Every structure is written in structure tokens, then in C-alpha cells.
Amino acid sequence: MEKLALKAAILIISDTAFQDPSTDKSAQILTDAFSKEGGDQWSISDRTIVPDDVIAVQREICRLSDGDDAVNLLITTGGTGFAVKDNTPEAVHPLLHRHAPGLVHGMLAASLEVTSFAMMSRPVAGVRNKTLIVTLPGSPKGAKENLLAILKLLPHACQQAAGGDSRALHAGGIRKLERDAGVTNKQPSQHAHHHHQHDHVHSHGGHVIPKAHTRPEDRPVSNDPQAGPSNRHRKSPYPIHSVNSALNLIYKNTPPPEASVVAVNTDLVGHTLAEDVTAGEAVPAFRASIVDGYAVIVSADAPSTPGVFSVASVSHAAAGEIPELQRGEVARITTGAPLPPGANAVIMVEDTLVKSTTADGKDETMVEILTGAVKPNENLREVGSDVNKGDVVLRRGEEITSVGGELGLLASVGVSRVSAYRKPIVGVLSTGDEIVSHDREEPLRLGEVRDSNRLTLMAAVRGWGYTAVDLGIAKDRSGSLEEHLRSALRSIDVIITSGGVSMGELDLLKPTIERAIGGTIHFGRVAMKPGKPTTFATVAHKPLSGDRNSARDRLIFSLPGNPASALVTANLFVLPTLQKMSGKPAPWGLPRMKVVLREDVRCDKDRAEYHRVGLKAGDDGRVWASTTGGQRSSKVSSLKGAQGLLCLPAKDGMIARGETIDALLMGSLQGL
Structure with missing residues (x-):
């Protein structure tokens, strides 16, 4: 040789x-x-x-x-x-x-x-x-x-x-x-x-x-796409996990959140702070009036004296130079305006009378003070009375919301940049030769199915506050799947696929992940209904730059193709993962609440079930749950009006009308 x-x-x-x-x-x-x-x-x-x-x-x-x-x-x-x-x-x-x-x-x-x-x-x-x-x-x-x-x-x-x-x-x-x-x-x-x-x-x-009785090559973890349908597994080789076990595997293999310095603007909404934020300035930064009226000079042993006084100046909320106030003078002042130098109290306009005005009648020149009860520091906000410079105004782990005033608080204390966790980018891919675009004008041919999953999952991701990228439709060919996945791995943090994870000869996602792109499948089945074939994998990502220190594992959630299964498993597994990657504090996932059943609901004796329900707050202060109908995983109509998921245990029998049970809240409650 x-x-x-x-x-x-x-x-x-x-x-x-x-x-x-x-x-x-x-x-x-x-x-x-x-x-x-x-x-x-x-x-x-x-x-x-x-x-x-x-x-x-x-x-x-x-x-x-x-x-x-x-x-x-x-x-x-x-x-x-x-x-x-x-x-x-x-x-x-x-x-x-x-x-x-x-x-x-x-x-x-x-x-x-x-x-x-x-x-x-x-x-x-x-x-x-x-x-x-x-x-x-x-x-x-x-x-x-x-x-x-x-x-x-x-x-x-x-x-x-x-x-x-x-x-x-x-x-x-x-x-x-x-x-x-x-x-x-x-x-x-x-x-x-x-x-x-x-x-x-x-x-x-x-x-x-x-001597082992089987060979390593006879113990594959996924179907070999080249082996043909006669050689595919008749039973899934993947052990079945409980929902909690699956979530623990996801959390264990989810990359830690990444922090970066970002500008304080509306793009910050939805981000979680990676560090405490301290005030760069005091609020207010000057002694300010809390009423419209007149700034005066009073002493502790000599409160304001009733009488007629000359109006020396005017202090508006707008910035500008204000002359120092002398004893015997008052200065007109508006709410929020800085006190003139020398002044130490404000008398409300309601406690005064105008005695004389300028020739045009627009401004007063003399006013009469009607009260002698105003004391030093009355009707004032002291420097830093709201926030002192250096105070912690927001804590690590707090989220910047669109309704909570966090942006306004940051702006008011002079903070222009903060350290926040990056939100992961999510790509959504549909798979299957039978899948066609939902907006294709031509009528369906025998066997074709309009793609509802990609639209639904992207809407869910965006509704959770994350960027969703449309990865299109991949055909049931390992080359097509590999091409789509490799392309997405370059820039997408979390890939969601639907379809191709069951036991059929064209269900190629698992072998493509394992054999073609070198991914690790952490679980391939979950004891739940709907969503049993749900699969979670990670792929060790090597950046184009070759910098191994910047490598960040990519996550792949391969969800079942049936619409109800895809949406339910996305809420149960993808949402909490995105929250963890975004730096949000635990617990992650949909909020859990107690609800009362409006009708009997049958359980599955082998698998925990997540039953789609509508939720409505009753006059009795309780939240009532109504089933959306048949719960077959392929039944798209079961998603209509579904605001929650009943957490039905695996058991033989029914849960009766009027009983209280846990539910996960997907949307807003009716009746509020």
C-alpha cells in the first residue's frame, strides 16, 4: 500500500x-x-x-x-x-x-x-x-x-x-x-x-x-433514510419521557442567556435586564414646586405673612436663568418649575389675590397673600425626593414592558444604555411533500394539505415577543431537510419544525438531525396527549469565523404535524425555553391557574392530556373552563377560542363538572 x-x-x-x-x-x-x-x-x-x-x-x-x-x-x-x-x-x-x-x-x-x-x-x-x-x-x-x-x-x-x-x-x-x-x-x-x-x-x-448478541450497527437510534421502508423501525427506539422529564432535559441543554449593552429606546421592550440599573441623576434634579402659585421666603419661626407683595419674576417649567428672590418679594411659579434661589416655600394660587397688573393686563405686578400658615418646604419636592443619584432603580431579571413605565423611569434618571439579555431568534419550518402554502390559489390536489402550522407557530412566537423567521417548507427528502436546517443553523438560535417525527418511511427529521448534521436528540417521545412524537435536539454550532469561544449550541424542536399537537407542544416546550434563553427568571412557561369545569371531561389512562378550553371569569370570582369540542390532534377547530389548556392527569375515568383543576393560560380571560 x-x-x-x-x-x-x-x-x-x-x-x-x-x-x-x-x-x-x-x-x-x-x-x-x-x-x-x-x-x-x-x-x-x-x-x-x-x-x-x-x-x-x-x-x-x-x-x-x-x-x-x-x-x-x-x-x-x-x-x-x-x-x-x-x-x-x-x-x-x-x-x-x-x-x-x-x-x-x-x-x-x-x-x-x-x-x-x-x-x-x-x-x-x-x-x-x-x-x-x-x-x-x-x-x-x-x-x-x-x-x-x-x-x-x-x-x-x-x-x-x-x-x-x-x-x-x-x-x-x-x-x-x-x-x-x-x-x-x-x-x-x-x-x-x-x-x-x-x-x-x-x-x-x-x-x-x-460476545454481544447484537452488533452496534444493528442498534440505531433513528431510521436510516437509505434503508428503505421495509427496514424502518416498527417501534420507536426512543424512550418515552414524562412532560416534566422532557422539560428538565430541555433546561439542562439550553444555552445560558447572552448579555449585551443596548440603547434605551422602544426596541428594549420585552428584554430582561442582565444587571442592576442605578440612577445617573437625581429626580428631581432641583427643588421643584408641586403646585401653581408663588414662591416665597419664610422661616421656621415666622411663617408666611399675609399682605401685598411685589411679583419679582416668573419661574416656568422650561429651563432658564431665574434671579434670586429677595425678602418681601414673591415669584410666580408653575407646577414642576424650579424654585428661585433663596425661596423655600410655595403658596398655592388659591391662597392669593391679584392686586395689580401690567398695562396690557396679562401679568400681575402685585399679589395679596391671604394665609399666614405656609411653613418652610411646603408644596416643594426636594432634590432626589423621588430617586437619588446612585439608587438602584431596576433589578437584574426585571423585564422592560410596554405598560410598566420602565422605559420612562430609565429615561428620567439619565440612563441611556443598559445591559440586557439578547432575545433568541426563532425559525419556523414546515415539512412534508403533501404540504402546500396556505395562500396558493390553485385548488388542492388529492393528498395535499394547506400549511396552517407555520402561520400559527410564527404568530405564537411573535405574540410571545420574539422574532420569528419563515424557513419555508422542506420536502420529505433528507437532502432537502438537511439543506434547510444547515442554512437556518447559521443565524437561527431555535428552530421549530412541524411534521416528520413519527414512524413513517418519510419521517426523516430524526435521522437527518442525527446522521446528517451531527445533532444530539435528547428525547424523541413524550407521554402526553396530544404531542407524543415531540422531539428535542441540540446541534453544536461552529461559527464561520472559527472562533470556538463564540460557539453557541442551536436548539431544534421537532413538533408533530397535526395542528393541535404543534400548538400545544410549542406552548409547553418552546415558550419556556425562549424565556430561559432570554434571561427571564423562573418559573418559565404559561401561567398556571385553578379553573372550574363546566362539563365532564374524560381522561386518558396512559398519558397526561392538555385539553383545549375556553376560559371565562364568573360573577362568583371563579374562572370557568369550557371544552372547545373534540380534541383529536388533527382537529384544527379545537384551537378556535382556546385560551387555556386543562392539565388532565393520566388516569382511567372522568373529572366531573364543577370540579376544580389546573389549567395553563394561553390568552386573556373572557368576562373581565
């Missing part, structure tokens, strides 16, 4: 080494093994350390195996045992397009020659795109043993994975391949042959190797 230059990368997976790289010993040992035993065929192009975190591992795997600069071989070390944080197999397995169980068997066989504890390792090997990926133990000794067991065969595997001509590579037969690779043909011993007759064990050097 011709010796070619092959690029290899080493990925160290360890919390300890991530915190202190000097503690890692495996990387150098593996590099030396490539150099001494690799026959001058390898160059180590990348050595990276990541923590024991599934998403962090997957992000690096995608970086190293996707694109034109992908490496030929990616070796990982660490995280293959049974410890709680050993998640490397779980991170790698979903990203593989093809599995390589032979390499796994070879590594285990070599390790078992040394110690029976090799059975405690869980290696994975396979190909992603054109990159061969092999996971090794975290122990430097074990990692080297495993690598040396397969190293001489890896160039051939990498050439094939890269698209080499198999006919040319295999010319001369297996003996020539063995000679080129520098390996010897291992003839089975009589002892080994004897044990090979048994179904469950093989013997190597006196150690027993467990």
Missing part, C-alpha cells in the same frame, strides 16, 4: 486536564506512538483538551471532522469507563455515520491479553464524513495499548474512508495488505478453535471475552 501523509488529531476528554493541562500525560504518549510506530505516515495536526461534557465533545468532533480541512483520523482519550462523568461513547455514537465494530473488538482483545479489567471499557469506533474516529481509555498505558493494537491497520481504513478506490487498494489480496501494513496473519490455536464452537465466548490468552 502506498504510504500517504495522513492527518491525525488527538482529543483529550478530562475535567482535570481541562483545568490544568499539565496533568495530561496521554497526548504526548499517543503522539510518540504515532511517530515511532506509525511508519512516517502520520502528522498530528491538532491536540485539544475539553471537559467531560457531551456538547463540548461533540462540538470538537464536528470541528475536526466536518468541512474541507477535516482530519483523516480523530483519536479521543478519556471518558470511556463507567463513572458518572464518562460520557464519551454517548457523545460520539450519535455523530457516526458508519460504525467500525472490528476496531473495537481488536482493541478489547489486545487489552484483555493484559488485564480482565479491559471489560470495563466502552470504546466506540466509526466514520463521520471522511474521518475515522476511535475512542481510547483515559489511562496513558491503556490508551497506548489500544492504539498500538490497531495503528498499522488505520492507514488503510483512513484511505477507504477518504474515498480511495477499494479495488485498487485490495489488489493483491489479503496477504499483500498484511505485508504492506506490517502485520502477521494470526492463525487460531487449537485451544481457541475449541472455544469458538461455543455461542457466547471467545478465548484469547486464557481470558474470556463477552
Whole structure:
């Protein structure tokens, strides 16, 4: 076999080494093994350390195996045992397009020659795109043993994975391949042959190797789109989760909110503050009158004196120079205007009379004060009496609303920029060959369905206060789905799809997410009605700039295609996720309230149900719930007038009219 230059990368997976790289010993040992035993065929192009975190591992795997600069071989070390944080197999397995169980068997066989504890390792090997990926133990000794067991065969595997001509590579037969690779043909011993007759064990050097009854490639997590309808799953391979379990998985895998400095204007409405806001100025910034009247000078032991006084000046709310007031003078003043220098009280206009005016009669020149009871500081607002400079006026986690006056408060205290959390951008995609645009003028052909989901979901997202981007309709072809999803991943934080998540041969979203774009599906079924096939996935996003520090995982919610299912699951799962990403404090999601049933409602014995209802506040102070009718998930009319979702438990039987039950509020109440 011709010796070619092959690029290899080493990925160290360890919390300890991530915190202190000097503690890692495996990387150098593996590099030396490539150099001494690799026959001058390898160059180590990348050595990276990541923590024991599934998403962090997957992000690096995608970086190293996707694109034109992908490496030929990616070796990982660490995280293959049974410890709680050993998640490397779980991170790698979903990203593989093809599995390589032979390499796994070879590594285990070599390790078992040394110690029976090799059975405690869980290696994975396979190909992603054109990159061969092999996971090794975290122990430097074990990692080297495993690598040396397969190293001489890896160039051939990498050439094939890269698209080499198999006919040319295999010319001369297996003996020539063995000679080129520098390996010897291992003839089975009589002892080994004897044990090979048994179904469950093989013997190597006196150690027993467990033999699984299924192969890794026979345990897929999603349908293979290339396998055809006869080979698709007859039962979903995804475990079913409760609603609470699904929400916990979503929260665990939702990226933390991102803060940025933004201008104080109407675009700030709907954002949540990332930091406390302090007043830049006092309010009021000057001593101001709270009434229309006359500014005067009084003392504590000498309240205002009734009598006739000269009007020395006028103080309006408009800015300007105001002369200092002298004893025996008064100054006309309007509400909110600053007190003239020297004045310390205001007499209401109702407690005065005009005694003389200017020639044109427009302004008074002399006024009579009728009361002697006005004391110092009466009818005044002191500097900072509303807000002192430096006071905290809004707290981290508070939302800027359109009705709460937060914008006015910020403006009044001289704050022009604040730190606020960015609101995620949401893309909405419909899927299916049968789906056509809702506004297409041509009549429907047999089997076609107008797209109501995209319109409904985008309206819901915008009603929640987020930007919704129309991603169009993707056909039931993996290439079309992959193209739409990859395009959206460049700029969209959260992708909502509807359709394509059930068990049919054309339900391709799960395999496209897992196999084509390297996503991780965290759940694929939920024990709820409607919405059982609801799917949640994350995709490790590698920005075009190559800056790994700015990478931010993308979220995909694949909702069922039936209209009621799509809207219900969007409210239950997507809304709280957007709120969490926006920095809003928990609890997230629709507000929960107690309602009284107007009619009997039957429960489902196996699944919790979210029953669409209209809500109306009664004269008795209680909120009454009325069903919107048949609750079939495909029944669009059940959404009309639905302001809430009854939270029906999974049980056999009815909940009777007049009973009180929890409901989630989707809209405004009637009767208020």
C-alpha cells in the first residue's frame, strides 16, 4: 500500500486536564506512538483538551471532522469507563455515520491479553464524513495499548474512508495488505478453535471475552433514510419521557442567556435586564414646586405673612436663568418649575389675590397673600425626593414592558444604555411533500394539505415577543431537510419544525438531525396527549469565523404535524425555553391557574392530556373552563377560542363538572 501523509488529531476528554493541562500525560504518549510506530505516515495536526461534557465533545468532533480541512483520523482519550462523568461513547455514537465494530473488538482483545479489567471499557469506533474516529481509555498505558493494537491497520481504513478506490487498494489480496501494513496473519490455536464452537465466548490468552448478541450497527437510534421502508423501525427506539422529564432535559441543554449593552429606546421592550440599573441623576434634579402659585421666603419661626407683595419674576417649567428672590418679594411659579434661589416655600394660587397688573393686563405686578400658615418646604419636592443619584432603580431579571413605565423611569434618571439579555431568534419550518402554502390559489390536489402550522407557530412566537423567521417548507427528502436546517443553523438560535417525527418511511427529521448534521436528540417521545412524537435536539454550532469561544449550541424542536399537537407542544416546550434563553427568571412557561369545569371531561389512562378550553371569569370570582369540542390532534377547530389548556392527569375515568383543576393560560380571560 502506498504510504500517504495522513492527518491525525488527538482529543483529550478530562475535567482535570481541562483545568490544568499539565496533568495530561496521554497526548504526548499517543503522539510518540504515532511517530515511532506509525511508519512516517502520520502528522498530528491538532491536540485539544475539553471537559467531560457531551456538547463540548461533540462540538470538537464536528470541528475536526466536518468541512474541507477535516482530519483523516480523530483519536479521543478519556471518558470511556463507567463513572458518572464518562460520557464519551454517548457523545460520539450519535455523530457516526458508519460504525467500525472490528476496531473495537481488536482493541478489547489486545487489552484483555493484559488485564480482565479491559471489560470495563466502552470504546466506540466509526466514520463521520471522511474521518475515522476511535475512542481510547483515559489511562496513558491503556490508551497506548489500544492504539498500538490497531495503528498499522488505520492507514488503510483512513484511505477507504477518504474515498480511495477499494479495488485498487485490495489488489493483491489479503496477504499483500498484511505485508504492506506490517502485520502477521494470526492463525487460531487449537485451544481457541475449541472455544469458538461455543455461542457466547471467545478465548484469547486464557481470558474470556463477552460476545454481544447484537452488533452496534444493528442498534440505531433513528431510521436510516437509505434503508428503505421495509427496514424502518416498527417501534420507536426512543424512550418515552414524562412532560416534566422532557422539560428538565430541555433546561439542562439550553444555552445560558447572552448579555449585551443596548440603547434605551422602544426596541428594549420585552428584554430582561442582565444587571442592576442605578440612577445617573437625581429626580428631581432641583427643588421643584408641586403646585401653581408663588414662591416665597419664610422661616421656621415666622411663617408666611399675609399682605401685598411685589411679583419679582416668573419661574416656568422650561429651563432658564431665574434671579434670586429677595425678602418681601414673591415669584410666580408653575407646577414642576424650579424654585428661585433663596425661596423655600410655595403658596398655592388659591391662597392669593391679584392686586395689580401690567398695562396690557396679562401679568400681575402685585399679589395679596391671604394665609399666614405656609411653613418652610411646603408644596416643594426636594432634590432626589423621588430617586437619588446612585439608587438602584431596576433589578437584574426585571423585564422592560410596554405598560410598566420602565422605559420612562430609565429615561428620567439619565440612563441611556443598559445591559440586557439578547432575545433568541426563532425559525419556523414546515415539512412534508403533501404540504402546500396556505395562500396558493390553485385548488388542492388529492393528498395535499394547506400549511396552517407555520402561520400559527410564527404568530405564537411573535405574540410571545420574539422574532420569528419563515424557513419555508422542506420536502420529505433528507437532502432537502438537511439543506434547510444547515442554512437556518447559521443565524437561527431555535428552530421549530412541524411534521416528520413519527414512524413513517418519510419521517426523516430524526435521522437527518442525527446522521446528517451531527445533532444530539435528547428525547424523541413524550407521554402526553396530544404531542407524543415531540422531539428535542441540540446541534453544536461552529461559527464561520472559527472562533470556538463564540460557539453557541442551536436548539431544534421537532413538533408533530397535526395542528393541535404543534400548538400545544410549542406552548409547553418552546415558550419556556425562549424565556430561559432570554434571561427571564423562573418559573418559565404559561401561567398556571385553578379553573372550574363546566362539563365532564374524560381522561386518558396512559398519558397526561392538555385539553383545549375556553376560559371565562364568573360573577362568583371563579374562572370557568369550557371544552372547545373534540380534541383529536388533527382537529384544527379545537384551537378556535382556546385560551387555556386543562392539565388532565393520566388516569382511567372522568373529572366531573364543577370540579376544580389546573389549567395553563394561553390568552386573556373572557368576562373581565
